[in-house]
Amino acid sequence: MTKIKVILSLFVFLLLISCNNKEAQIITVNGKIPASEIGKTLHHEHLLVDFIGADSTGYHRWDKDKVVEKVLPYLIEIKKLGYKTLVECTPEYLGRDPELLKILSEKSGIQIITNVGYYSAVGARFIPKHGFTETAEELAKRWIYQAKNGIEKSGVYPGFIKIAVERKPLEAINRKVVEAACITHKETGLVNMSHTGFAVPAFQQIDILKEFGVHPSAFIWTHAHNEKDFNKAVKAAKMGVWIAYDNFKPERLERFVEFSLLMKKEGLLNKLLFSHDAGWYKPGQPDGGIFRGFTEIEGLLIPALLENNFTQDDIDLLFIQNPAEAFKVKIRLI
Numbered sequence: 422m423t424k425i426k427v428i429l430s431l432f433v434f435l436l437l438i439s440c441n442n443k444e445a446q447i448i449t450v451n452g453k454i455p456a457s458e459i460g461k462t463l464h465h466e467h468l469l470v471d472f473i474g475a476d477s478t479g480y481h482r483w484d485k486d487k488v489v490e491k492v493l494p495y496l497i498e499i500k501k502l503g504y505k506t507l508v509e510c511t512p513e514y515l516g517r518d519p520e521l522l523k524i525l526s527e528k529s530g531i532q533i534i535t536n537v538g539y540y541s542a543v544g545a546r547f548i549p550k551h552g553f554t555e556t557a558e559e560l561a562k563r564w565i566y567q568a569k570n571g572i573e574k575s576g577v578y579p580g581f582i583k584i585a586v587e588r589k590p591l592e593a594i595n596r597k598v599v600e601a602a603c604i605t606h607k608e609t610g611l612v613n614m615s616h617t618g619f620a621v622p623a624f625q626q627i628d629i630l631k632e633f634g635v636h637p638s639a640f641i642w643t644h645a646h647n648e649k650d651f652n653k654a655v656k657a658a659k660m661g662v663w664i665a666y667d668n669f670k671p672e673r674l675e676r677f678v679e680f681s682l683l684m685k686k687e688g689l690l691n692k693l694l695f696s697h698d699a700g701w702y703k704p705g706q707p708d709g710g711i712f713r714g715f716t717e718i719e720g721l722l723i724p725a726l727l728e729n730n731f732t733q734d735d736i737d738l739l740f741i742q743n744p745a746e747a748f749k750v751k752i753r754l755i
């Protein structure tokens with residue numbers, strides 16, 4: 422009798438888990454999939470970035486066939502290494518091209534996630550004219566429209582919010598995009614990845630989240646490796662913020678490992694995300710310029726972590742479970 426009870430409760434437990442997994446979804450350029458299908462993920466990369474500025478960029482700036490020819494081998498390369506998903510972090514007015522991403526995803530078999538939101542760093546030169554005159558609510562309305570109806574007529578839906586603020590105390594335009602991201606999150610459940618860097622603007626953004634009743638776990642502190650004081654990132658992670666060490670380069674190996682060991686010691690590995698912030702095809706340069714591939718984490722960082730007593734479960738947490746949890750569609754309120 423007891424045995425039957427145990428088996429029965431185990432069955433109910435497994436059923437509940439599978440139901441929960443079914444509910445949690447991520448949005449790729451080819452549609453929604455269960456978050457559990459995200460697989461090994463690079464959570465911050467770029468396939469194409471156009472730096473000409475919001476007033477001059479547009480799809481006329483690149484030839485999709487030529488971009489595919491150049492970029493596809495780099496996606497096939499990571500597919501062979503076991504990666505399943507790449508999060509493409511180029512925002513609108515900086516070269517986001519949903520149709521191109523869809524082609525590259527279909528041809529490579531890599532799941533790609535794109536975004537909605539504006540980049541207000543670098544003197545706000547990637548903010549379109551209406552970004553300066555409209556309110557946070559009006560900007561959010563545009564972003565929510567894309568989340569609900571797709572991007573233009575591409576049939577592609579954004580899977581996260583991408584914004585950027587200056588690497589110093591927030592200015593009015595930075596504050597406005599953060600507020601618009603909060604409003605959009607509350608309506609759509611898309612996570613907010615914010616190009617941030619240092620701790621000062623990171624904690625200012627956490628305060629804005631609080632004002633809007635949004636939980637810190639809806640915020641990815643992007644480029645957190647730029648902050649010299651590890652303790653600031655630990656503090657934010659304890660609040661629930663995702664800490665993104667996302668510009669891995671060989672010369673940063675020691676620092677990335679040191680920070681990982683600290684996060685492990687603090688029991689915060691479940692809040693850490695890694696990527697290269699690499700790529701990317703640059704319109705206007707011959708053959709798109711020099712493209713940085715996405716293999717240094719596999720070649721250097723993961724082996725170094727394993728040498729420092731990280732287990733395969735830790736690696737799976739960092740590259741599979743954490744991205745699944747961060748990018749799943751869920752409204753996160755305080």
Ligand SMILES: [Zn+2]
Pocket residue numbers: 465466467510698
């Ligand atoms: Zn980036």
